[in-house]
Amino acid sequence: MESVVLVIHLILALSIIGLVLLQRSEGGGLGIGGGSGGGLGNLASAKGTANALTKMTGICAAGFFVTSLSLAVLASGNSRDNAGILENIDASTIEAPIENDISAPVGITYTPPEAMPSIEPLAPTAPIE
Numbered sequence: 001m002e003s004v005v006l007v008i009h010l011i012l013a014l015s016i017i018g019l020v021l022l023q024r025s026e027g028g029g030l031g032i033g034g035g036s037g038g039g040l041g042n043l044a045s046a047k048g049t050a051n052a053l054t055k056m057t058g059i060c061a062a063g064f065f066v067t068s069l070s071l072a073v074l075a076s077g078n079s080r081d082n083a084g085i086l087e088n089i090d091a092s093t094i095e096a097p098i099e100n101d102i103s104a105p106v107g108i109t110y111t112p113p114e115a116m117p118s119i120e121p122l123a124p125t126a127p128i129e
Contacts, residue, residue, distance in 0.1 A: 002074045009067040012060050019057040024050055 002071070002078075005067055005070050005074065009064065009071060012064040012067060015060045016057060016064060019053055019060060023053045023057070
């Protein structure tokens with residue numbers, strides 16, 4: 001059932017895209033109607049074509065809305081049957097974090113200044129000419 005509604009939903013989405021592209025924008029755009037057609041009456045005129053495309057776009061948009069809600073209801077019905085992600089975790093397998101001494105970063109040992117070896121200054125050398 002869900003796949004049928006999804007296919008209808010996709011067809012409606014593509015139809016809406018096509019109908020919107022066919023409609024005449026204020027600047028001309030991709031509109032298909034150009035003046036009144038010969039002998040077809042009001043349907044082939046620019047105004048008649050715009051009214052028909054507007055009505056079809058509205059119908060497709062309403063169908064798209066209905067199929068969107070239907071898919072949401074179907075998806076929520078499927079999710080109630082499954083357990084959540086956190087419900088599948090076994091608490092006995094979780095390890096406690098290791099407590100570290102926060103006085104120094106891990107892997108670096110701290111040596112107080114008085115325990116540091118003294119460094120003798122180097123004797124000045126003669127300049128190189």
